[in-house]
Amino acid sequence: MDKSDKKAPSPTKKQTEPPAPGAVRAKLEDVASLAKVSLATASRAINQPDIVRPAIRERVLRAVEMLAYSPDRMAKALSSGRSHTVGAVVPTLGNAIFADGVEALEVGLGARGYTLILAHSQYDPTREFRQIRSMLEYGVDGLVLVGDSFAPDVLPLIRHHRRPLVTSYVCTSRQGIPAIGIDNRRATYGMTRYLLELGHREFAVIANTGMPNDRSQARLDGILEAIAEEGIRLPPDRIVEVAQPSIVAGREAFHQLRAAHPGVTAFLCTTDAMAVGALAEARREGIRVPEDISITGFDDVEIAGETDPALTTVRVPAAEIGTLAADHLIRCIEGEPIPMSTQLEAALIVRGSTGPVAAPVLRKRRSRAAVA
Amino acid sequence: MDKSDKKAPSPTKKQTEPPAPGAVRAKLEDVASLAKVSLATASRAINQPDIVRPAIRERVLRAVEMLAYSPDRMAKALSSGRSHTVGAVVPTLGNAIFADGVEALEVGLGARGYTLILAHSQYDPTREFRQIRSMLEYGVDGLVLVGDSFAPDVLPLIRHHRRPLVTSYVCTSRQGIPAIGIDNRRATYGMTRYLLELGHREFAVIANTGMPNDRSQARLDGILEAIAEEGIRLPPDRIVEVAQPSIVAGREAFHQLRAAHPGVTAFLCTTDAMAVGALAEARREGIRVPEDISITGFDDVEIAGETDPALTTVRVPAAEIGTLAADHLIRCIEGEPIPMSTQLEAALIVRGSTGPVAAPVLRKRRSRAAVA
DNA sequence: CTGAAAGCGCTTACAG
DNA sequence: CTGAAAGCGCTTACAG
Numbered sequence: 023m024d025k026s027d028k029k030a031p032s033p034t035k036k037q038t039e040p041p042a043p044g045a046v047r048a049k050l051e052d053v054a055s056l057a058k059v060s061l062a063t064a065s066r067a068i069n070q071p072d073i074v075r076p077a078i079r080e081r082v083l084r085a086v087e088m089l090a091y092s093p094d095r096m097a098k099a100l101s102s103g104r105s106h107t108v109g110a111v112v113p114t115l116g117n118a119i120f121a122d123g124v125e126a127l128e129v130g131l132g133a134r135g136y137t138l139i140l141a142h143s144q145y146d147p148t149r150e151f152r153q154i155r156s157m158l159e160y161g162v163d164g165l166v167l168v169g170d171s172f173a174p175d176v177l178p179l180i181r182h183h184r185r186p187l188v189t190s191y192v193c194t195s196r197q198g199i200p201a202i203g204i205d206n207r208r209a210t211y212g213m214t215r216y217l218l219e220l221g222h223r224e225f226a227v228i229a230n231t232g233m234p235n236d237r238s239q240a241r242l243d244g245i246l247e248a249i250a251e252e253g254i255r256l257p258p259d260r261i262v263e264v265a266q267p268s269i270v271a272g273r274e275a276f277h278q279l280r281a282a283h284p285g286v287t288a289f290l291c292t293t294d295a296m297a298v299g300a301l302a303e304a305r306r307e308g309i310r311v312p313e314d315i316s317i318t319g320f321d322d323v324e325i326a327g328e329t330d331p332a333l334t335t336v337r338v339p340a341a342e343i344g345t346l347a348a349d350h351l352i353r354c355i356e357g358e359p360i361p362m363s364t365q366l367e368a369a370l371i372v373r374g375s376t377g378p379v380a381a382p383v384l385r386k387r388r389s390r391a392a393v394a
Numbered sequence: 395m396d397k398s399d400k401k402a403p404s405p406t407k408k409q410t411e412p413p414a415p416g417a418v419r420a421k422l423e424d425v426a427s428l429a430k431v432s433l434a435t436a437s438r439a440i441n442q443p444d445i446v447r448p449a450i451r452e453r454v455l456r457a458v459e460m461l462a463y464s465p466d467r468m469a470k471a472l473s474s475g476r477s478h479t480v481g482a483v484v485p486t487l488g489n490a491i492f493a494d495g496v497e498a499l500e501v502g503l504g505a506r507g508y509t510l511i512l513a514h515s516q517y518d519p520t521r522e523f524r525q526i527r528s529m530l531e532y533g534v535d536g537l538v539l540v541g542d543s544f545a546p547d548v549l550p551l552i553r554h555h556r557r558p559l560v561t562s563y564v565c566t567s568r569q570g571i572p573a574i575g576i577d578n579r580r581a582t583y584g585m586t587r588y589l590l591e592l593g594h595r596e597f598a599v600i601a602n603t604g605m606p607n608d609r610s611q612a613r614l615d616g617i618l619e620a621i622a623e624e625g626i627r628l629p630p631d632r633i634v635e636v637a638q639p640s641i642v643a644g645r646e647a648f649h650q651l652r653a654a655h656p657g658v659t660a661f662l663c664t665t666d667a668m669a670v671g672a673l674a675e676a677r678r679e680g681i682r683v684p685e686d687i688s689i690t691g692f693d694d695v696e697i698a699g700e701t702d703p704a705l706t707t708v709r710v711p712a713a714e715i716g717t718l719a720a721d722h723l724i725r726c727i728e729g730e731p732i733p734m735s736t737q738l739e740a741a742l743i744v745r746g747s748t749g750p751v752a753a754p755v756l757r758k759r760r761s762r763a764a765v766a
Numbered sequence: 767c768t769g770a771a772a773g774c775g776c777t778t779a780c781a782g
Numbered sequence: 783c784t785g786a787a788a789g790c791g792c793t794t795a796c797a798g
Contacts (some may be wrong), residue, residue: 041702047555049791049792050791050792051791051792053668059769060768060770061770061791061792061793062768062769062770062771062794063767063769065786065794066767066768066793066794067791069793073767074768075767075768075786076756078767080770090554092527092530093531093792094472094530094531094533094792095531095532095533095792096468096471096472096477096532096533096790096792097472097790097791097792097793098772098791098792098793099468099774099775099791099792100466100468100469100472100773100775100776100791100792100793101773101791101793101794102774102775102792102794103527103774103793105468109587115494115496115497115499116493116494116497118488121487121488121493122487124487124512125487125488125514126515127488127546128514132513132528134628137510137511137528137529137532138512138513139509139510139511139513140496140500140511140512141500141504141510142497142500153504155464156504156509157509158464159464159466159467160466160467160468160509161466161467161468167560182419182462183419215736215780216772218642225727229463234784241781265792269697269700270696271789273700291768298697298700299509299700302701305702306702322595322638324641324642324667325641325670325697328642328670328671328674329674330674330677330678336664346427351794371795373790388767421775421776422776423775423776424774429785431785432784432785432786433775433777433785433786434774434777434784434785434786434787435779435784435785437777437778438777438778438783438784441777445783446783446784447783447784450783450784455773465775465776466774466775466776467776468774468775468776469774469776469777469790470775470776470777470790471776471790472774472775472776472777472790473775473776473777473778473789473790474776474778475777475789475790520775521788550790572788609772
């Protein structure tokens with residue numbers, strides 16, 4: 023019954039380390055019999071300590087120690103109906119706001135005994151649907167998603183499995199999903215107003231709306247709304263829609279926009295990565311920022327503060343989103359009420375890449391408008 | 395027994411979509427009775443189709459369709475002893491090489507029916523240990539880790555659970571773990587030889603070895619080895635060790651090194667992020683790159699190709715590492731043999747941030763050395 | 767507060 | 783090729 027059939031593996035073995043390598047993993051039954059209690063009591067001593075007499079509890083806990091017992095979570099999940107698992111599907115880990123959000127989510131989940139199951143959709147709704155279905159089959163206790171638009175079957179499927187759901191990076195949902203995030207539209211609206219006050223009237227936008235992306239769409243809408251109030255409309259050829267928000271995509275889009283519309287003074291990007299690319303391309307073409315043109319980003323990733331000039335952008339509180347998503351989802355899983363809408367601040371971060379519009383540009387404006 | 399107790403939810407309901415929202419999730423037993431076969435046969439028709447008579451198989455599969463049956467993976471795991479789950483713990487998602495690696499890992503796993511359980515350790519061995527233990531309790535079928543140095547109890551624990559293990563971002567392990575990655579030491583050795591051939595003799599290093607990090611340590615060693623062959627030694631104050639490989643950390647380290655050692659002509663960073671910071675700081679201080687000094691990175695993340703000048707660096711094939719890690723681990727789980735060491739190419743990418751050492755610098759060299 | 771027993775939803779020898 | 787039954791390792795009413 024003891025390890026006497028094994029020679030002492032090493033003379034340094036004296037702490038509570040895993041039992042002999044050959045030993046088989048202990049199960050609750052082993053704990054129970056070693057502690058001379060029933061299975062039920064052993065289970066209770068571990069999971070609801072207060073409900074069992076101290077003396078017995080101690081005996082069980084000691085047995086747990088001795089056997090290096092760790093519960094089989096699959097069995098636990100099957101019998102209790104709860105897997106203590108949460109699924110998250112994000113568009114990509116390549117964008118720091120998602121990487122940071124996922125990190126915070128994992129920490130928040132882990133702190134409360136939940137395990138994270140992660141997948142990324144690459145902005146593809148079909149992939150996203152499959153990931154979600156797979157997680158549901160897996161038995162996740164809840165789901166955190168991104169945004170508010172999904173493949174048509176997604177929500178019915180989740181409801182069918184009766185699993186709570188939380189969405190993130192947006193602050194409201196039209197589909198009745200609790201949301202934790204920012205108001206993307208309002209953020210770019212504010213950003214654009216700031217540019218208008220600086221005197222800008224000629225705008226162009228680089229948006230990663232090439233793939234379904236309601237956050238970027240909302241950002242684009244916020245821009246259009248703000249300039250519309252000043253009577254400015256943006257012809258379609260002043261908006262470049264890219265699929266992946268990369269630096270290179272930003273660089274190319276900027277090059278194209280600048281060539282077609284040399285009179286534009288303000289280039290708004292719906293993502294920092296694209297703005298970094300635009301900035302790099304402007305430098306390469308000898309265009310001075312912010313003297314000749316202004317460029318803005320969105321996200322406030324680390325590099326945004328380190329470019330030359332540093333980028334004016336909007337801060338997305340990614341870690342906070344992840345932390346709150348974990349908290350709200352767990353509360354939801356455990357039957358507590360949570361707010362349907364949690365709006366976090368999306369601060370406008372003004373740095374060196376934006377400035378007052380240069381006087382001469384105003385002259386060009388009318389002629390360009392005529393061309394369009 | 396049928397859904398006649400519910401009014402038709404909507405007139406558009408005709409495809410194979412989830413059953414009425416109120417319907418309870420079907421289990422294998424429901425499938426079996428609908429198909430008029432035993433539980434065992436239903437199970438076989440789904441999991442080992444070839445072993446069951448075609449007519450019956452069809453009947454079962456039709457029942458699966460009708461009931462929108464999806465197996466309970468927890469139950470499956472408990473009874474089969476395999477969870478079809480793989481755990482991965484990486485230092486952080488903040489570095490693109492890990493984000494990309496995890497993405498590829500997840501894709502590779504998903505393609506073969508495995509689910510990814512993810513955690514990050516923030517370079518903390520104690521956290522890593524806890525994550526691993528939690529995953530093992532969880533019942534993962536295998537583990538992918540990073541590097542070759544772990545908290546002392548990690549390997550015994552994994553062995554105790556008899557779970558296969560693969561490590562990544564290094565190409566060999568002294569602990570007998572199958573490894574998939576690059577030869578970090580050799581990569582910086584090559585990089586340094588290249589700088590030596592350019593005429594550099596005064597070096598400084600910014601390394602993220604502030605936290606345990608055998609990859610960065612190996613990179614540092616490669617540098618020291620190469621210069622040692624030329625009879626050059628690096629005094630400790632020419633090496634700045636930072637904990638987190640951030641842009642800001644690189645900036646500060648560069649500032650400090652440059653102030654203390656103005657004669658240094660080559661600054662090697664063990665990470666692109668730090669090199670980007672160093673580059674930015676050099677620009678701010680009016681130091682020309684590569685005319686006055688050379689700066690190198692490691693990783694070849696996207697931004698490395700977009701700085702001005704673009705960064706000379708080493709390419710880490712992160713996606714390939716993730717893909718191979720998935721493949722090898724699954725093969726290992728399924729009892730197939732795999733190579734113990736898989737070395738991927740770590741190409742030296744020469745770009746604009748490095749150049750021949752400037753003549754005048756050679757003059758300064760001796761006096762500076764005297765100062766040190 | 768404790769125990770005997772049923773049950774979670776599957777898989778898989780073991781017989782037929 | 784198919785079925786009846788045991789079993790995976792826990793939890794949890796239900797009695798005492």
